[in-house]
Amino acid sequence: GEDVEQSLFLSVREGDSSVINCTYTDSSSTYLYWYKQEPGAGLQLLTYIFSNMDMKQDQRLTVLLNKKDKHLSLRIADTQTGDSAIYFCAESTNSNSGYALNFGKGTSLLVTP
Amino acid sequence: DAGVIQSPRHEVTEMGQEVTLRCKPISGHDYLFWYRQTMMRGLELLIYFNNNVPIDDSGMPEDRFSAKMPNASFSTLKIQPSEPRDSAVYFCASSSLVLRSGYTTSNTGELFFGEGSRLTVL
Numbered sequence: 655g656e657d658v659e660q661s662l663f664l665s666v667r668e669g670d671s672s673v674i675n676c677t678y679t680d681s682s683s684t685y686l687y688w689y690k691q692e693p694g695a696g697l698q699l700l701t702y703i704f705s706n707m708d709m710k711q712d713q714r715l716t717v718l719l720n721k722k723d724k725h726l727s728l729r730i731a732d733t734q735t736g737d738s739a740i741y742f743c744a745e746s747t748n749s750n751s752g753y754a755l756n757f758g759k760g761t762s763l764l765v766t767p
Numbered sequence: 768d769a770g771v772i773q774s775p776r777h778e779v780t781e782m783g784q785e786v787t788l789r790c791k792p793i794s795g796h797d798y799l800f801w802y803r804q805t806m807m808r809g810l811e812l813l814i815y816f817n818n819n820v821p822i823d824d825s826g827m828p829e830d831r832f833s834a835k836m837p838n839a840s841f842s843t844l845k846i847q848p849s850e851p852r853d854s855a856v857y858f859c860a861s862s863s864l865v866l867r868s869g870y871t872t873s874n875t876g877e878l879f880f881g882e883g884s885r886l887t888v889l
Contacts, residue, residue, distance in 0.1 A: 684876070685876050687876075687877075694882075695882055695883075696771075696858055696860075696880030696881050696882045696883055697810075697858070697860075697878075697880045698880070699877045699878070702876075702877070742810065746876055754800065754812055754815055754823065755800075755812075755876070755878055756812070757802075757809065757810040757812075758809065759808075759809030759810070760809060760810065
């Protein structure tokens with residue numbers, strides 16, 4: 655399938671804000687997602703946004719969606735060392751036969767003290 | 768629920784050997800996905816099932832790979848014969864989503880992932 659694009663690495667200092675960007679491909683995606691993967695573990699859903707929304711806020715997390723540009727971002731306020739992980743952007747893809755998620759390659763976030 | 772359970776967590780094998788990875792999805796979930804994660808290619812969808820039926824296997828790299836889901840609570844991914852380039856972390860995920868274009872749903876389509884099986888082929 656076509657690629658969901660993300661930058662591969664991001665380094666921030668503890669207490670700063672982190673912004674992870676993503677461009678997706680399927681304009682018909684109903685949901686867009688951010689998953690988090692900690693070392694040695696599987697992916698866990700961090701947050702999601704419905705395609706008819708522009709913004710979603712959940713505690714320290716803010717998701718912005720620009721459907722025109724097919725651009726999704728995740729902002730983490732007051733980033734902590736425990737936020738160090740790989741963050742995956744994903745789009746939902748629909749077909750007559752079924753459904754799947756198309757993931758980006760992931761952005762490795764490193765938070766330094 | 769214990770979540771998605773995968774086994775083995777780690778496997779080291781020699782080139783040419785058969786490898787079988789196993790997955791138990793969350794009870795009640797009707798979708799099951801197999802993904803492969805490598806540094807170079809990221810997370811790739813290999814195959815997924817709906818109600819035990821394979822829906823899309825276009826991501827399966829070669830005929831050496833096969834996947835089965837004999838019942839709603841068990842799936843296997845088999846590699847025979849294995850090669851060093853198959854070394855990766857293989858994830859199984861399940862979901863209870865029913866999501867179609869043009870439909871609204873309260874289901875967010877979340878995939879629940881297992882902890883993965885790390886395969887090393889020497």
